[in-house]
Structure formats: C-alpha cells, structure tokens
Amino acid sequence: MLLEDQRFLHEDLERLEQGISDRTLEDPRHIRDRLNRDHQISGFLTRIQQQSKRLLDIYNDTEGLRTKEIQSISTGDPFDEFYKQLNDIKDFHRRYPNEPVENLERAYKRKAPGEGESATAEIDHMFTGEEAYGRFLDLTRLHEDYLNLPGVQSRRVTYLQYLTIFDHFTPPHCPIKRSEKATDQYFNYVGNVAEYLEGFLRRTRPLDDLDKTFATFDQEFEKAWEAKEVPGWGSETQSVGPTAPVTEGTGEGIWCPDCEKEFKNDNVYKSHLSGKKHIKAAGSRKADTGGTTNSDTNGRSSTKTSASSTAKNLKERAIAEREWRIRKYASTMETVRSDTRVNVERRQGMTERERQQELDALFAESAEPSLRSFGAADDDSDSSDDEKIYNPLKLPLAWDGKPIPYWLYKLHGLGVEFNCEICGNFVYMGRRAFDKHFNEARHIYGLKCLGITNTTLFREITNIEDALKLWDKIARDKKKEKTGGENVVQMEDAEGNVMPEKVYYDLQKQGLL
DSSP, rough: OOHHHHHHHHHHHHHHEEEHHHHTTOSSSSSSHHHHHHHHHHHHHHHHHHHHHHHHHHOOOOTHHHHHHHHHHHHHHHHHHHHHHHHHHHHHHHHHHHOOOOEEEESSSSOOOOSSEEEEEEEEHTTTTTTTTTSSSHHHHHHHHTTTSSSTTOOOOOOHHHHHTTTTTTTTTTTTTGGGGSHHHOOOOOOOHHHHHHHHHHHHHHHSSSHHHHHHHHHHHHHHHTTTTTTOOOOOOOOOOOOOOOOTTSSSSEEETTHHHHHHHHHHHHTTTSSHHHHHHHHHHHTTTOOOOOGGGHHHHHHHHHHHHHHHHHHHHHHHHHHHHHHHHHTTTHHHHHHHHHHHHHHHOOOOHHHHHHHHHHHHHHHHHHHHHHHHHOHHHHHHHHHHHOTOOOBBBTTSSSSSHHHHHHTTTTTTTEETTTTSEEEEEEEEHHHHHHGGHHHHHHHTTTOOOOOGGGGGGOHEEEEEEEHHHHHHHHHHHHHHTOOOOOOEEETTOOEEEOOOOOHHHHTOO
C-alpha cells in the first residue's frame, strides 16, 4: 500500500510545518522555554528530512512497486482491489490487536503544562546548575584536569584565570612545552575540552548549521597545517646568527626555542648560548625531533626511526587539530565566556545565603508557568498544599520555607556530614557549612574553653586531643625561642659593633676584625 504510505508522509510533512510555524510565532520569556522551543523545532526539521527522503524513494520507484499498484487500481474491477486491501487491513489488525494508532493531529501540537510529562523535562537534564540553561560555561572539572598536567602543577592558576587562558596553548600563557604535549594526559585533556565546547554549542544553538561550521574549521586547519602556520606547531628551526626568531613569547624580545625562554637583551641571549643549560636543552630537543645518529647507517634502525617519527607527527597533528578547534569554539562563544567571568567574579563576592537565594529564585522563575496553570485548576488544592509541604527526601528548607531542589542539594554536598568535637559533637551538613563554622562563635567559644586563645592556627582541627597537643607544642616552641634569645652572649669589637659571640669568633678567625 505505497499510495497510502505516500499520503501519510505528505500529511506528516504538513503537520510538521504547521508545528514549526506555531512554535516560531511564540516568544518565550525564560531562556529555558526558548531552548525547549528551539530543540523541538530542530527535532521537527530532522524528521522532515527523514520523511522527505522516504517520500523521494517512493516517487523514484526504483523497484516499480508504485507503478504496479497504480495499474492494479486503474485496470480491472476497482471493488475487487478495494476489498482485497480491506481484507489485508483486517488481517493485520487481527494479528496485532493492540497496535497503537498515531494521531498526527495531536502529535505535533504544543502540550499544556498540565498534560502529562513536562514540556521542558529534556532541557532540565541537559545543563548543569552552573551553566544556568546555557548562559554560562562550567569548566570546573576541566580546570582540575588542567592543574594536574605536567608543567602546570607548580603554578597556581585560579578558575577565573583559567577562563581567560584555556584556549591559549603558546607561551607565556601556557607553560607546557611542546615535548610535554605528546603525553596521553595532555591529549585526553584537549580532547575533553574540545568535546565539551562542541557539546555546549550543540545544546545552546540547536537551529544553527553547526556541522557546516565545524567543517569550515577543519578546512582552515588543513591549510594552516600544510603551511606550518598553526600557533605553537611551526617548524622548529633556530637561526645560528646573533639573534633568534621572534615568533613566540610576548614578541618584544628574543625567543630561544631550546630553552623556551624569552630574553629582553641581545647580549644576555648571546651569553646564554654557551651555558650548560642551553647546550643540554638543545641536545635533548635535537634528539626529540629525530636528529641524525650513527644508527642511520643501519637499515633496520632507520626504518624504526622513520616509523616512530611518523607516529609522532600523527599524534602532534591530532593534538594541534584539537587545539585549533578549541580556539575556534572559544571565539564563537566570546559573549558566553565574558558573561561566565563576570558571573564567577560576582558569585565570589556573595555570601552562601545570597547564592542559595539566587538559585532558588532562578528555579522559581522557571517553574512559575506550570505552577500558575496548576493553581488555576483548583484553588482549594493549592491552599491545602501550602499548609502541608511534600518533602519525602527530607531536603533542607530554603528561606521561603519550601524544600530546596534536589540538584542543588547534590551540588552543595549537603548529604555529607562533618562532625566537630570542639563544638560539642555538632554535625555540619555540607563542606561549605563546615568550613564556615571555624569563624563562628560556637567553635571559637569551644577553643577558649580549652584555654586556646589563638584560634587562627586551629583551622580544620575538630578533635579536642589534637587541639591540645598542637597548643602545647606552640607553647613549648615559644618558650624555647624566648629562653634561647635571652641566653645569647653579646660581643663588641674595637669599632663598637655589637654581635653574638659565635659571629664574633667566626669573624675573628677569618681575620676580618
């Protein structure tokens, strides 16, 4: 029954177009509703492409089934063909009595908030709490991975600084050398960053032709790689003259690619060329780049060197491609990136209560339409719900007396208990409340009851025995320092300079007095 399938596909396409038209006329106020509308339209467009492809296959009629069915209807007795198809339909429903029938009239209509599942259920699980439905980036896990990379562990890069430099892979912003980038840890790191940014773009821009944009990025990378113009992955040739190429660093001085260091003065650069550190770095760099060795005369060794060099070039190309994509992704999300920095700075200056109230207000604003429609259904049930709050998970109550959202409960780790013996075995829920209590009156009073006056040195100490041991050690050290300073014998030289006895005899033995 290809003609019936053909009619069904035409109807489906018209219903999809009508559904897209209805949603395009809407103008949601909340960002969650806008994203939900865009994702629904994107799903409809994908279904239009699939149904259109099926319809074209029917019209092409490569196997001749459609022509055969038309001939069977147009020739002979039409009632015979009609009853034959009717019997086929009855036989199908006899074999599958519970087969659901798709109602195209209701399939693509926008459901009211009270009808079945929430319309934004998919969007709610698509973003984390820090992303705020695509308004900000959430790079906290990637920031931790960045701090554990070789070459970065000695530097303390804050999350705010990381938001500025996460797409910079050349000195002086990135301390990782080119030889250290060939590790699996760095390869996985840049892969995770590129994957997150690409997923974020797909989640926040469902109606854009992102595949075409990503293909353009790949073509640009191919051209730049062939011309060796990818930042940080150019040819590693160093001039032998008095000056080195000014291709990296700040661009104001002279860059030494062997030591990966920038020199402001030409004379300092010349003098460092004969140093041991430079000679050692140049030798190791030459060995890493596959310099000529004595084993090149051996055919087998030459083959191994060539194979390892090819594998290394392929890995460097893959890493450079991921770095290129990260730069391009970050350039397309510059507004979101700046908004994220502003949001992080703003949240750092807020108290815990203010952050919680802001999150609750955001959640209440997004849930307002569904609550309003539910309230319009029955006012009596609303009044009874206000009197008795439904809280089966025993979640903490917010400032308005209602339970906080479960994702906020998990985000702040409020299910983890921290016991403090100094506070009388008081239990603090969550790490933030535990860190905050060290400056509160309860903990300070508990330390004073133990005879401890300097409370700043006893942070993270919750056991009474540990606190007393530390206080005794501090008292002994202070006493020892005080008695040691009083027993120092002072000596005076011929010029009247006063100094300790040990220093005086040392200078006298050297003949300096």
